[in-house]
Amino acid sequence: MKGSPPVSNKHINYPKIGVISLAHTLNDLYSNYLPQLLPFLVVMTPGFTATRAAILISAFTITSSFTQPFFGYFLDRKGKRWLLYVGTLWMGSMLSLTGIVHNYGLLVTLAALAGLGTAVFHPQAATMVNDLSGNNKAVVLSGFVAFGNVGFALGPLLLIPLFQLYGLRATIVTVIPGIMVALLLLLFAPRNHVSPGTRPELSQVIYSLKSASRELIAIIGVIAVRSLAYTGMLTMLPLYFKSKDLSNIAASHLLTIMLFSGAIGGVLGGFISDRYGRKRLIVGSLIISSPLFFAFFYTRGTLSTIFLGLAGATLLSSFAVTVVAAQEAIPNNKALAAGLTMGFAGGIGGLAVILIGRIADIWGISSAVFVLFLLPIFAGLIGLLFLKSRPTSHSQRIAAA
Template sequence: MSLNSKVEATPPYGAANTETTLFTLLLMLSGAHLLNDTVQSLLPAVYPILKTSFRLSFSQIGLITLAFQLTGSLLQPLIGLYTDKNPKPYSLPVGMTVTLCGLLLLAFAGNYYSVLIAAALIGVGSSVFHPESSRVARLASGGQHGLAQSLFQVGGNTGQAMGPLLAALFVVPFGEKAIAWLALLPLTGIFLLSHISRWYAARLAAMPKRAKTLVGGHGLTRKHVAGALAVLLALMFSKFVYLASFTSYYTFYLIQKFHVPVQTAQICLFVFLGASALGTFLGGPIGDRIGRRYVIWGSILGILPFTLALPYVNFPATIVLSFIIGFVLSSAFAAIIVYAQELLPERIGAVAGLFFGLAFGIAGLAAAVLGVVADATSITFVYHVTAFLPLIGVLAYFLPRNL
């Protein structure tokens, strides 16, 4: 049965608990997310190559991440807010096209400024992709919002793990221009998103106008909603600053401390990101069953013993601890997104854009700051400092219990 043939059989969005979860659509969306985030993660994965080619400092590496993250961070909430009132189904393949342009520019960049522009274009593509695709995931959830968000997110996390692996297999042996061959990834994404956009457009046309905006039913006051959002934002800060230390500098940490080759360091980053994908996949369904508040609390605070131990252990133990940290920490993101959307169910796109955007922005600013710290001290010192960030997880105690 085609995706379009299911549109008329699906009740309005407001009756989500009677809907069927559209796994085919969710898997296609997850696949598109995988392709989008593979391109994103390819950028930090080739940092060691760019550092050598353009003789960059750690601060300049941080600015590349900042250029990518800021375009995604600043645009995503605005796009989400706009599309809450004016959904744009066909913006999905358009966003992936912008990502394609950024990837090709990165492959043939002749100087540092071209790399910055390429990074910014990849960020713009992501800023268009995430708010609308998150809305599609909720539309197709059949009421299993955590499961749908996890399926969507696991594609992204898997893509983040694939970038370093592809860099190790193709870019390191064959040079920067080999990145151009990876244009097949966003081209495939454009194809998938074109099909999803047709379903999305038909779904919107079949929905009663009043059902396109949800009304909150949690009974919380605006003060309680604002307080809960403030806690979630603090937890996002903790999570993504710590993640930035891995996505931007983990390979350098392994190379400097344990003297491993670049390819080995990239494969270790792949292990960390693969663990993150697994944690993301399980976090949403567990949150549906036991409550998202408990998943959020355990995920952030639960990694504290492992982050504190990480700077003091040998290479094999570092890999084991990194796997545990990636798995546990990443189980929170789908739960945080769904929890925030249930706080503001009439602002699905804006919430998704805000939280995805903040994820990019926090990570970008953190990468820049941590790069300066690494230049001034050492890359090892960065992991001593960031080890205490999970303490912020105690704030999850103050989240309302009825969501």
Template sequence: MDSYTETEERQKPASSVQSEVIYQKTIYTILFTISFAHLLNDMMQSVIPAVYPIIKEKFNFSFTQIGIITLTYQFASSVLQPFIGFYTDKHPKPFSLSIGMSFTLVGLIVLSMASNFHTFLLAVTLVGIGSSVFHPESSKVAQLASGGRKGLAQSIFQVGGNFGSSLGPLLAALIVLPFGQPAIKWFTLAALLAILILLRVGRWYKAHLHIKPTARGNAQTEKANTFPRKKVIGSLIILFFLVFSKYFYMASMTSYFTFFLIEKFNVSVQHSQLYLFIFLAAVAVGTVAGGPLGDRFGRKYIIWFSILGTAPFALLMPHVGLWATIVLAVFVGLILSSAFSAILVYATDLVPGKVGMIAGLFFGLAFGMGGIASAFWGWLADKTNIEFVFNICAYLPLIGIITAFLPNIEGRRKYSAPNLQE
């Protein structure tokens, strides 16, 4: 019998006991609902890179302009996130989720009618703002509903976004390519559906704000994971470099994989979109495993495997034929995709009680790195060629070796929910 006695249990208010019981349960209905909202959100956002070949040809944009469009979108979706997360950690705003989605709705309407470079920049800025509002608060919802199984919850949440990202190119190939840029308006139906879903999630979130992630077992875990300030800062810097490695490489795939296939293998635009869908679908599938495996074996090992394990496949990809390229891209997607859930939950364990701020910081960092990388790779492709870009970026996963310097937070500990009746 530990210090948490039956007498203390009886003395606690009923609402407090109920809160801890609720917290210990993994609320799958909320997790899958917020994951589906993430799917819709990222599906709409993925329309932006999916239509790059169309607008490049239609408006005669250069690779540099394509990169600037991506940079603008990623900047809008990254800079605000840490500040929103920091603010909502102190002042939760459950209905900000649906308000953010309204920005995405307006952005898609503008995107469907854009006829010049500056209007495209306005459209992607609006979509980016919607993303920056969505991710910090929805990550908090996922952890609130996790029952302490944070890796599993983050993976369920993240896989929705990855499946959504993979659907964007497929739907672009089926809808936008045949019917043109105005067909982007059809995606506003998804935005409207997401707003309705997030209104319901917001009501649940508001009703459960009194539940704090400080149930006895969770508090012990957070206490065990406390490190000196210098160690925490050093670990966060390592995580930043790992995010840099992952998202600089991912930017080459999401923004320029279609151009690489078109230039090297002379495939059609429509086929290149389908191959991009295959890669992004592999990313979605790999995400499912990352969180639960991190809960089971320790997130450090999953981060290490995910980043460094991608290197052999990335290094081979620029030197093989079409079908081998697609197969290697699938392996890259499966392995690399497990990293972000593990990195995010690892970071929130390093800095307990700041889920919104850390989620906003790392989502923002991921989007920001992706935007900078897209602009850089576009500039480099204009100066050289796409094949050269893919040869250079293939070395980025080797940065994963620095994972060795991260402290081992969980080891091989299995999660087990605390028992209130002890």
């Protein structure tokens, strides 16, 4: 392949990974943008129900998720570095308009358009990080994901006070970080944007998918159920906290604790899975997560907050690991694997959030939250269908050094 030489498989390119990871922080802050609008929309918009809130979040989730495998296949063949910064700027621009529109249909349209920005960002960014991460792929990709989770965590911490002080018209200024990060990526994102190796033809991709179908179905099932739990919590917990007369600021602090803990859990999950296997980490962490969420639900005060942090850490500890597992299942189609896991599978879960919204409208927010807390156990049980655990052996690590 002509052009820049392929990245060494032995060395980690920390500077370029750092630039991409910083961009991931902003991208995922934007991805957690709409849930922060919900408490204000409920107050300011008559008839804004939990179902309408779920539809709004699902519109973003569908376009940001279901299109990712197609972008992934395209990127495996072509590689388009510019999609990183254009996608980020597009996303920020669409979301910055959401606070100044007064029509629900237009609001849903903006949400759907914004989703396309993250859809083009994630497959390209995850593939770049994979290629730059040497022989410590789960750990490094966990770090990349952790930066995204930090962005998710900063969403409520930064946006809710902004909207509280200046109202929803303040959304217009949130395009500024998108412009700055787009310029940073334009200047410093890696030039060797096509993965090393051959560019797969469609027939080769279909063969790879068929060969790894059982493994991929299990991975997609795990991610879909986990995504339903995660996206559902981001949608319903702000409404749940509001129903308990918790202030918007206090609610944002609790969400931040859960998401920051998830970022830490994701990095630890990468270390554990590289040593003891993907399957053990995925199954164990998800099954443990549900009891911790219920402990948060039924306790009060500091103890409740501690349980929420632990629950967030265990729920998200498998996030990057499932992406790596898919890339290992179809190693010649890394961007497609990232699109299937970070996009398509997550989109299935995100779409089902509408059902959670209906549960909230019919039986109450607490019932919807109760259902969400049960879901990680089911995701863990699906993980038992994985064919292999794939730990990196000690001898492999020595040989790679």
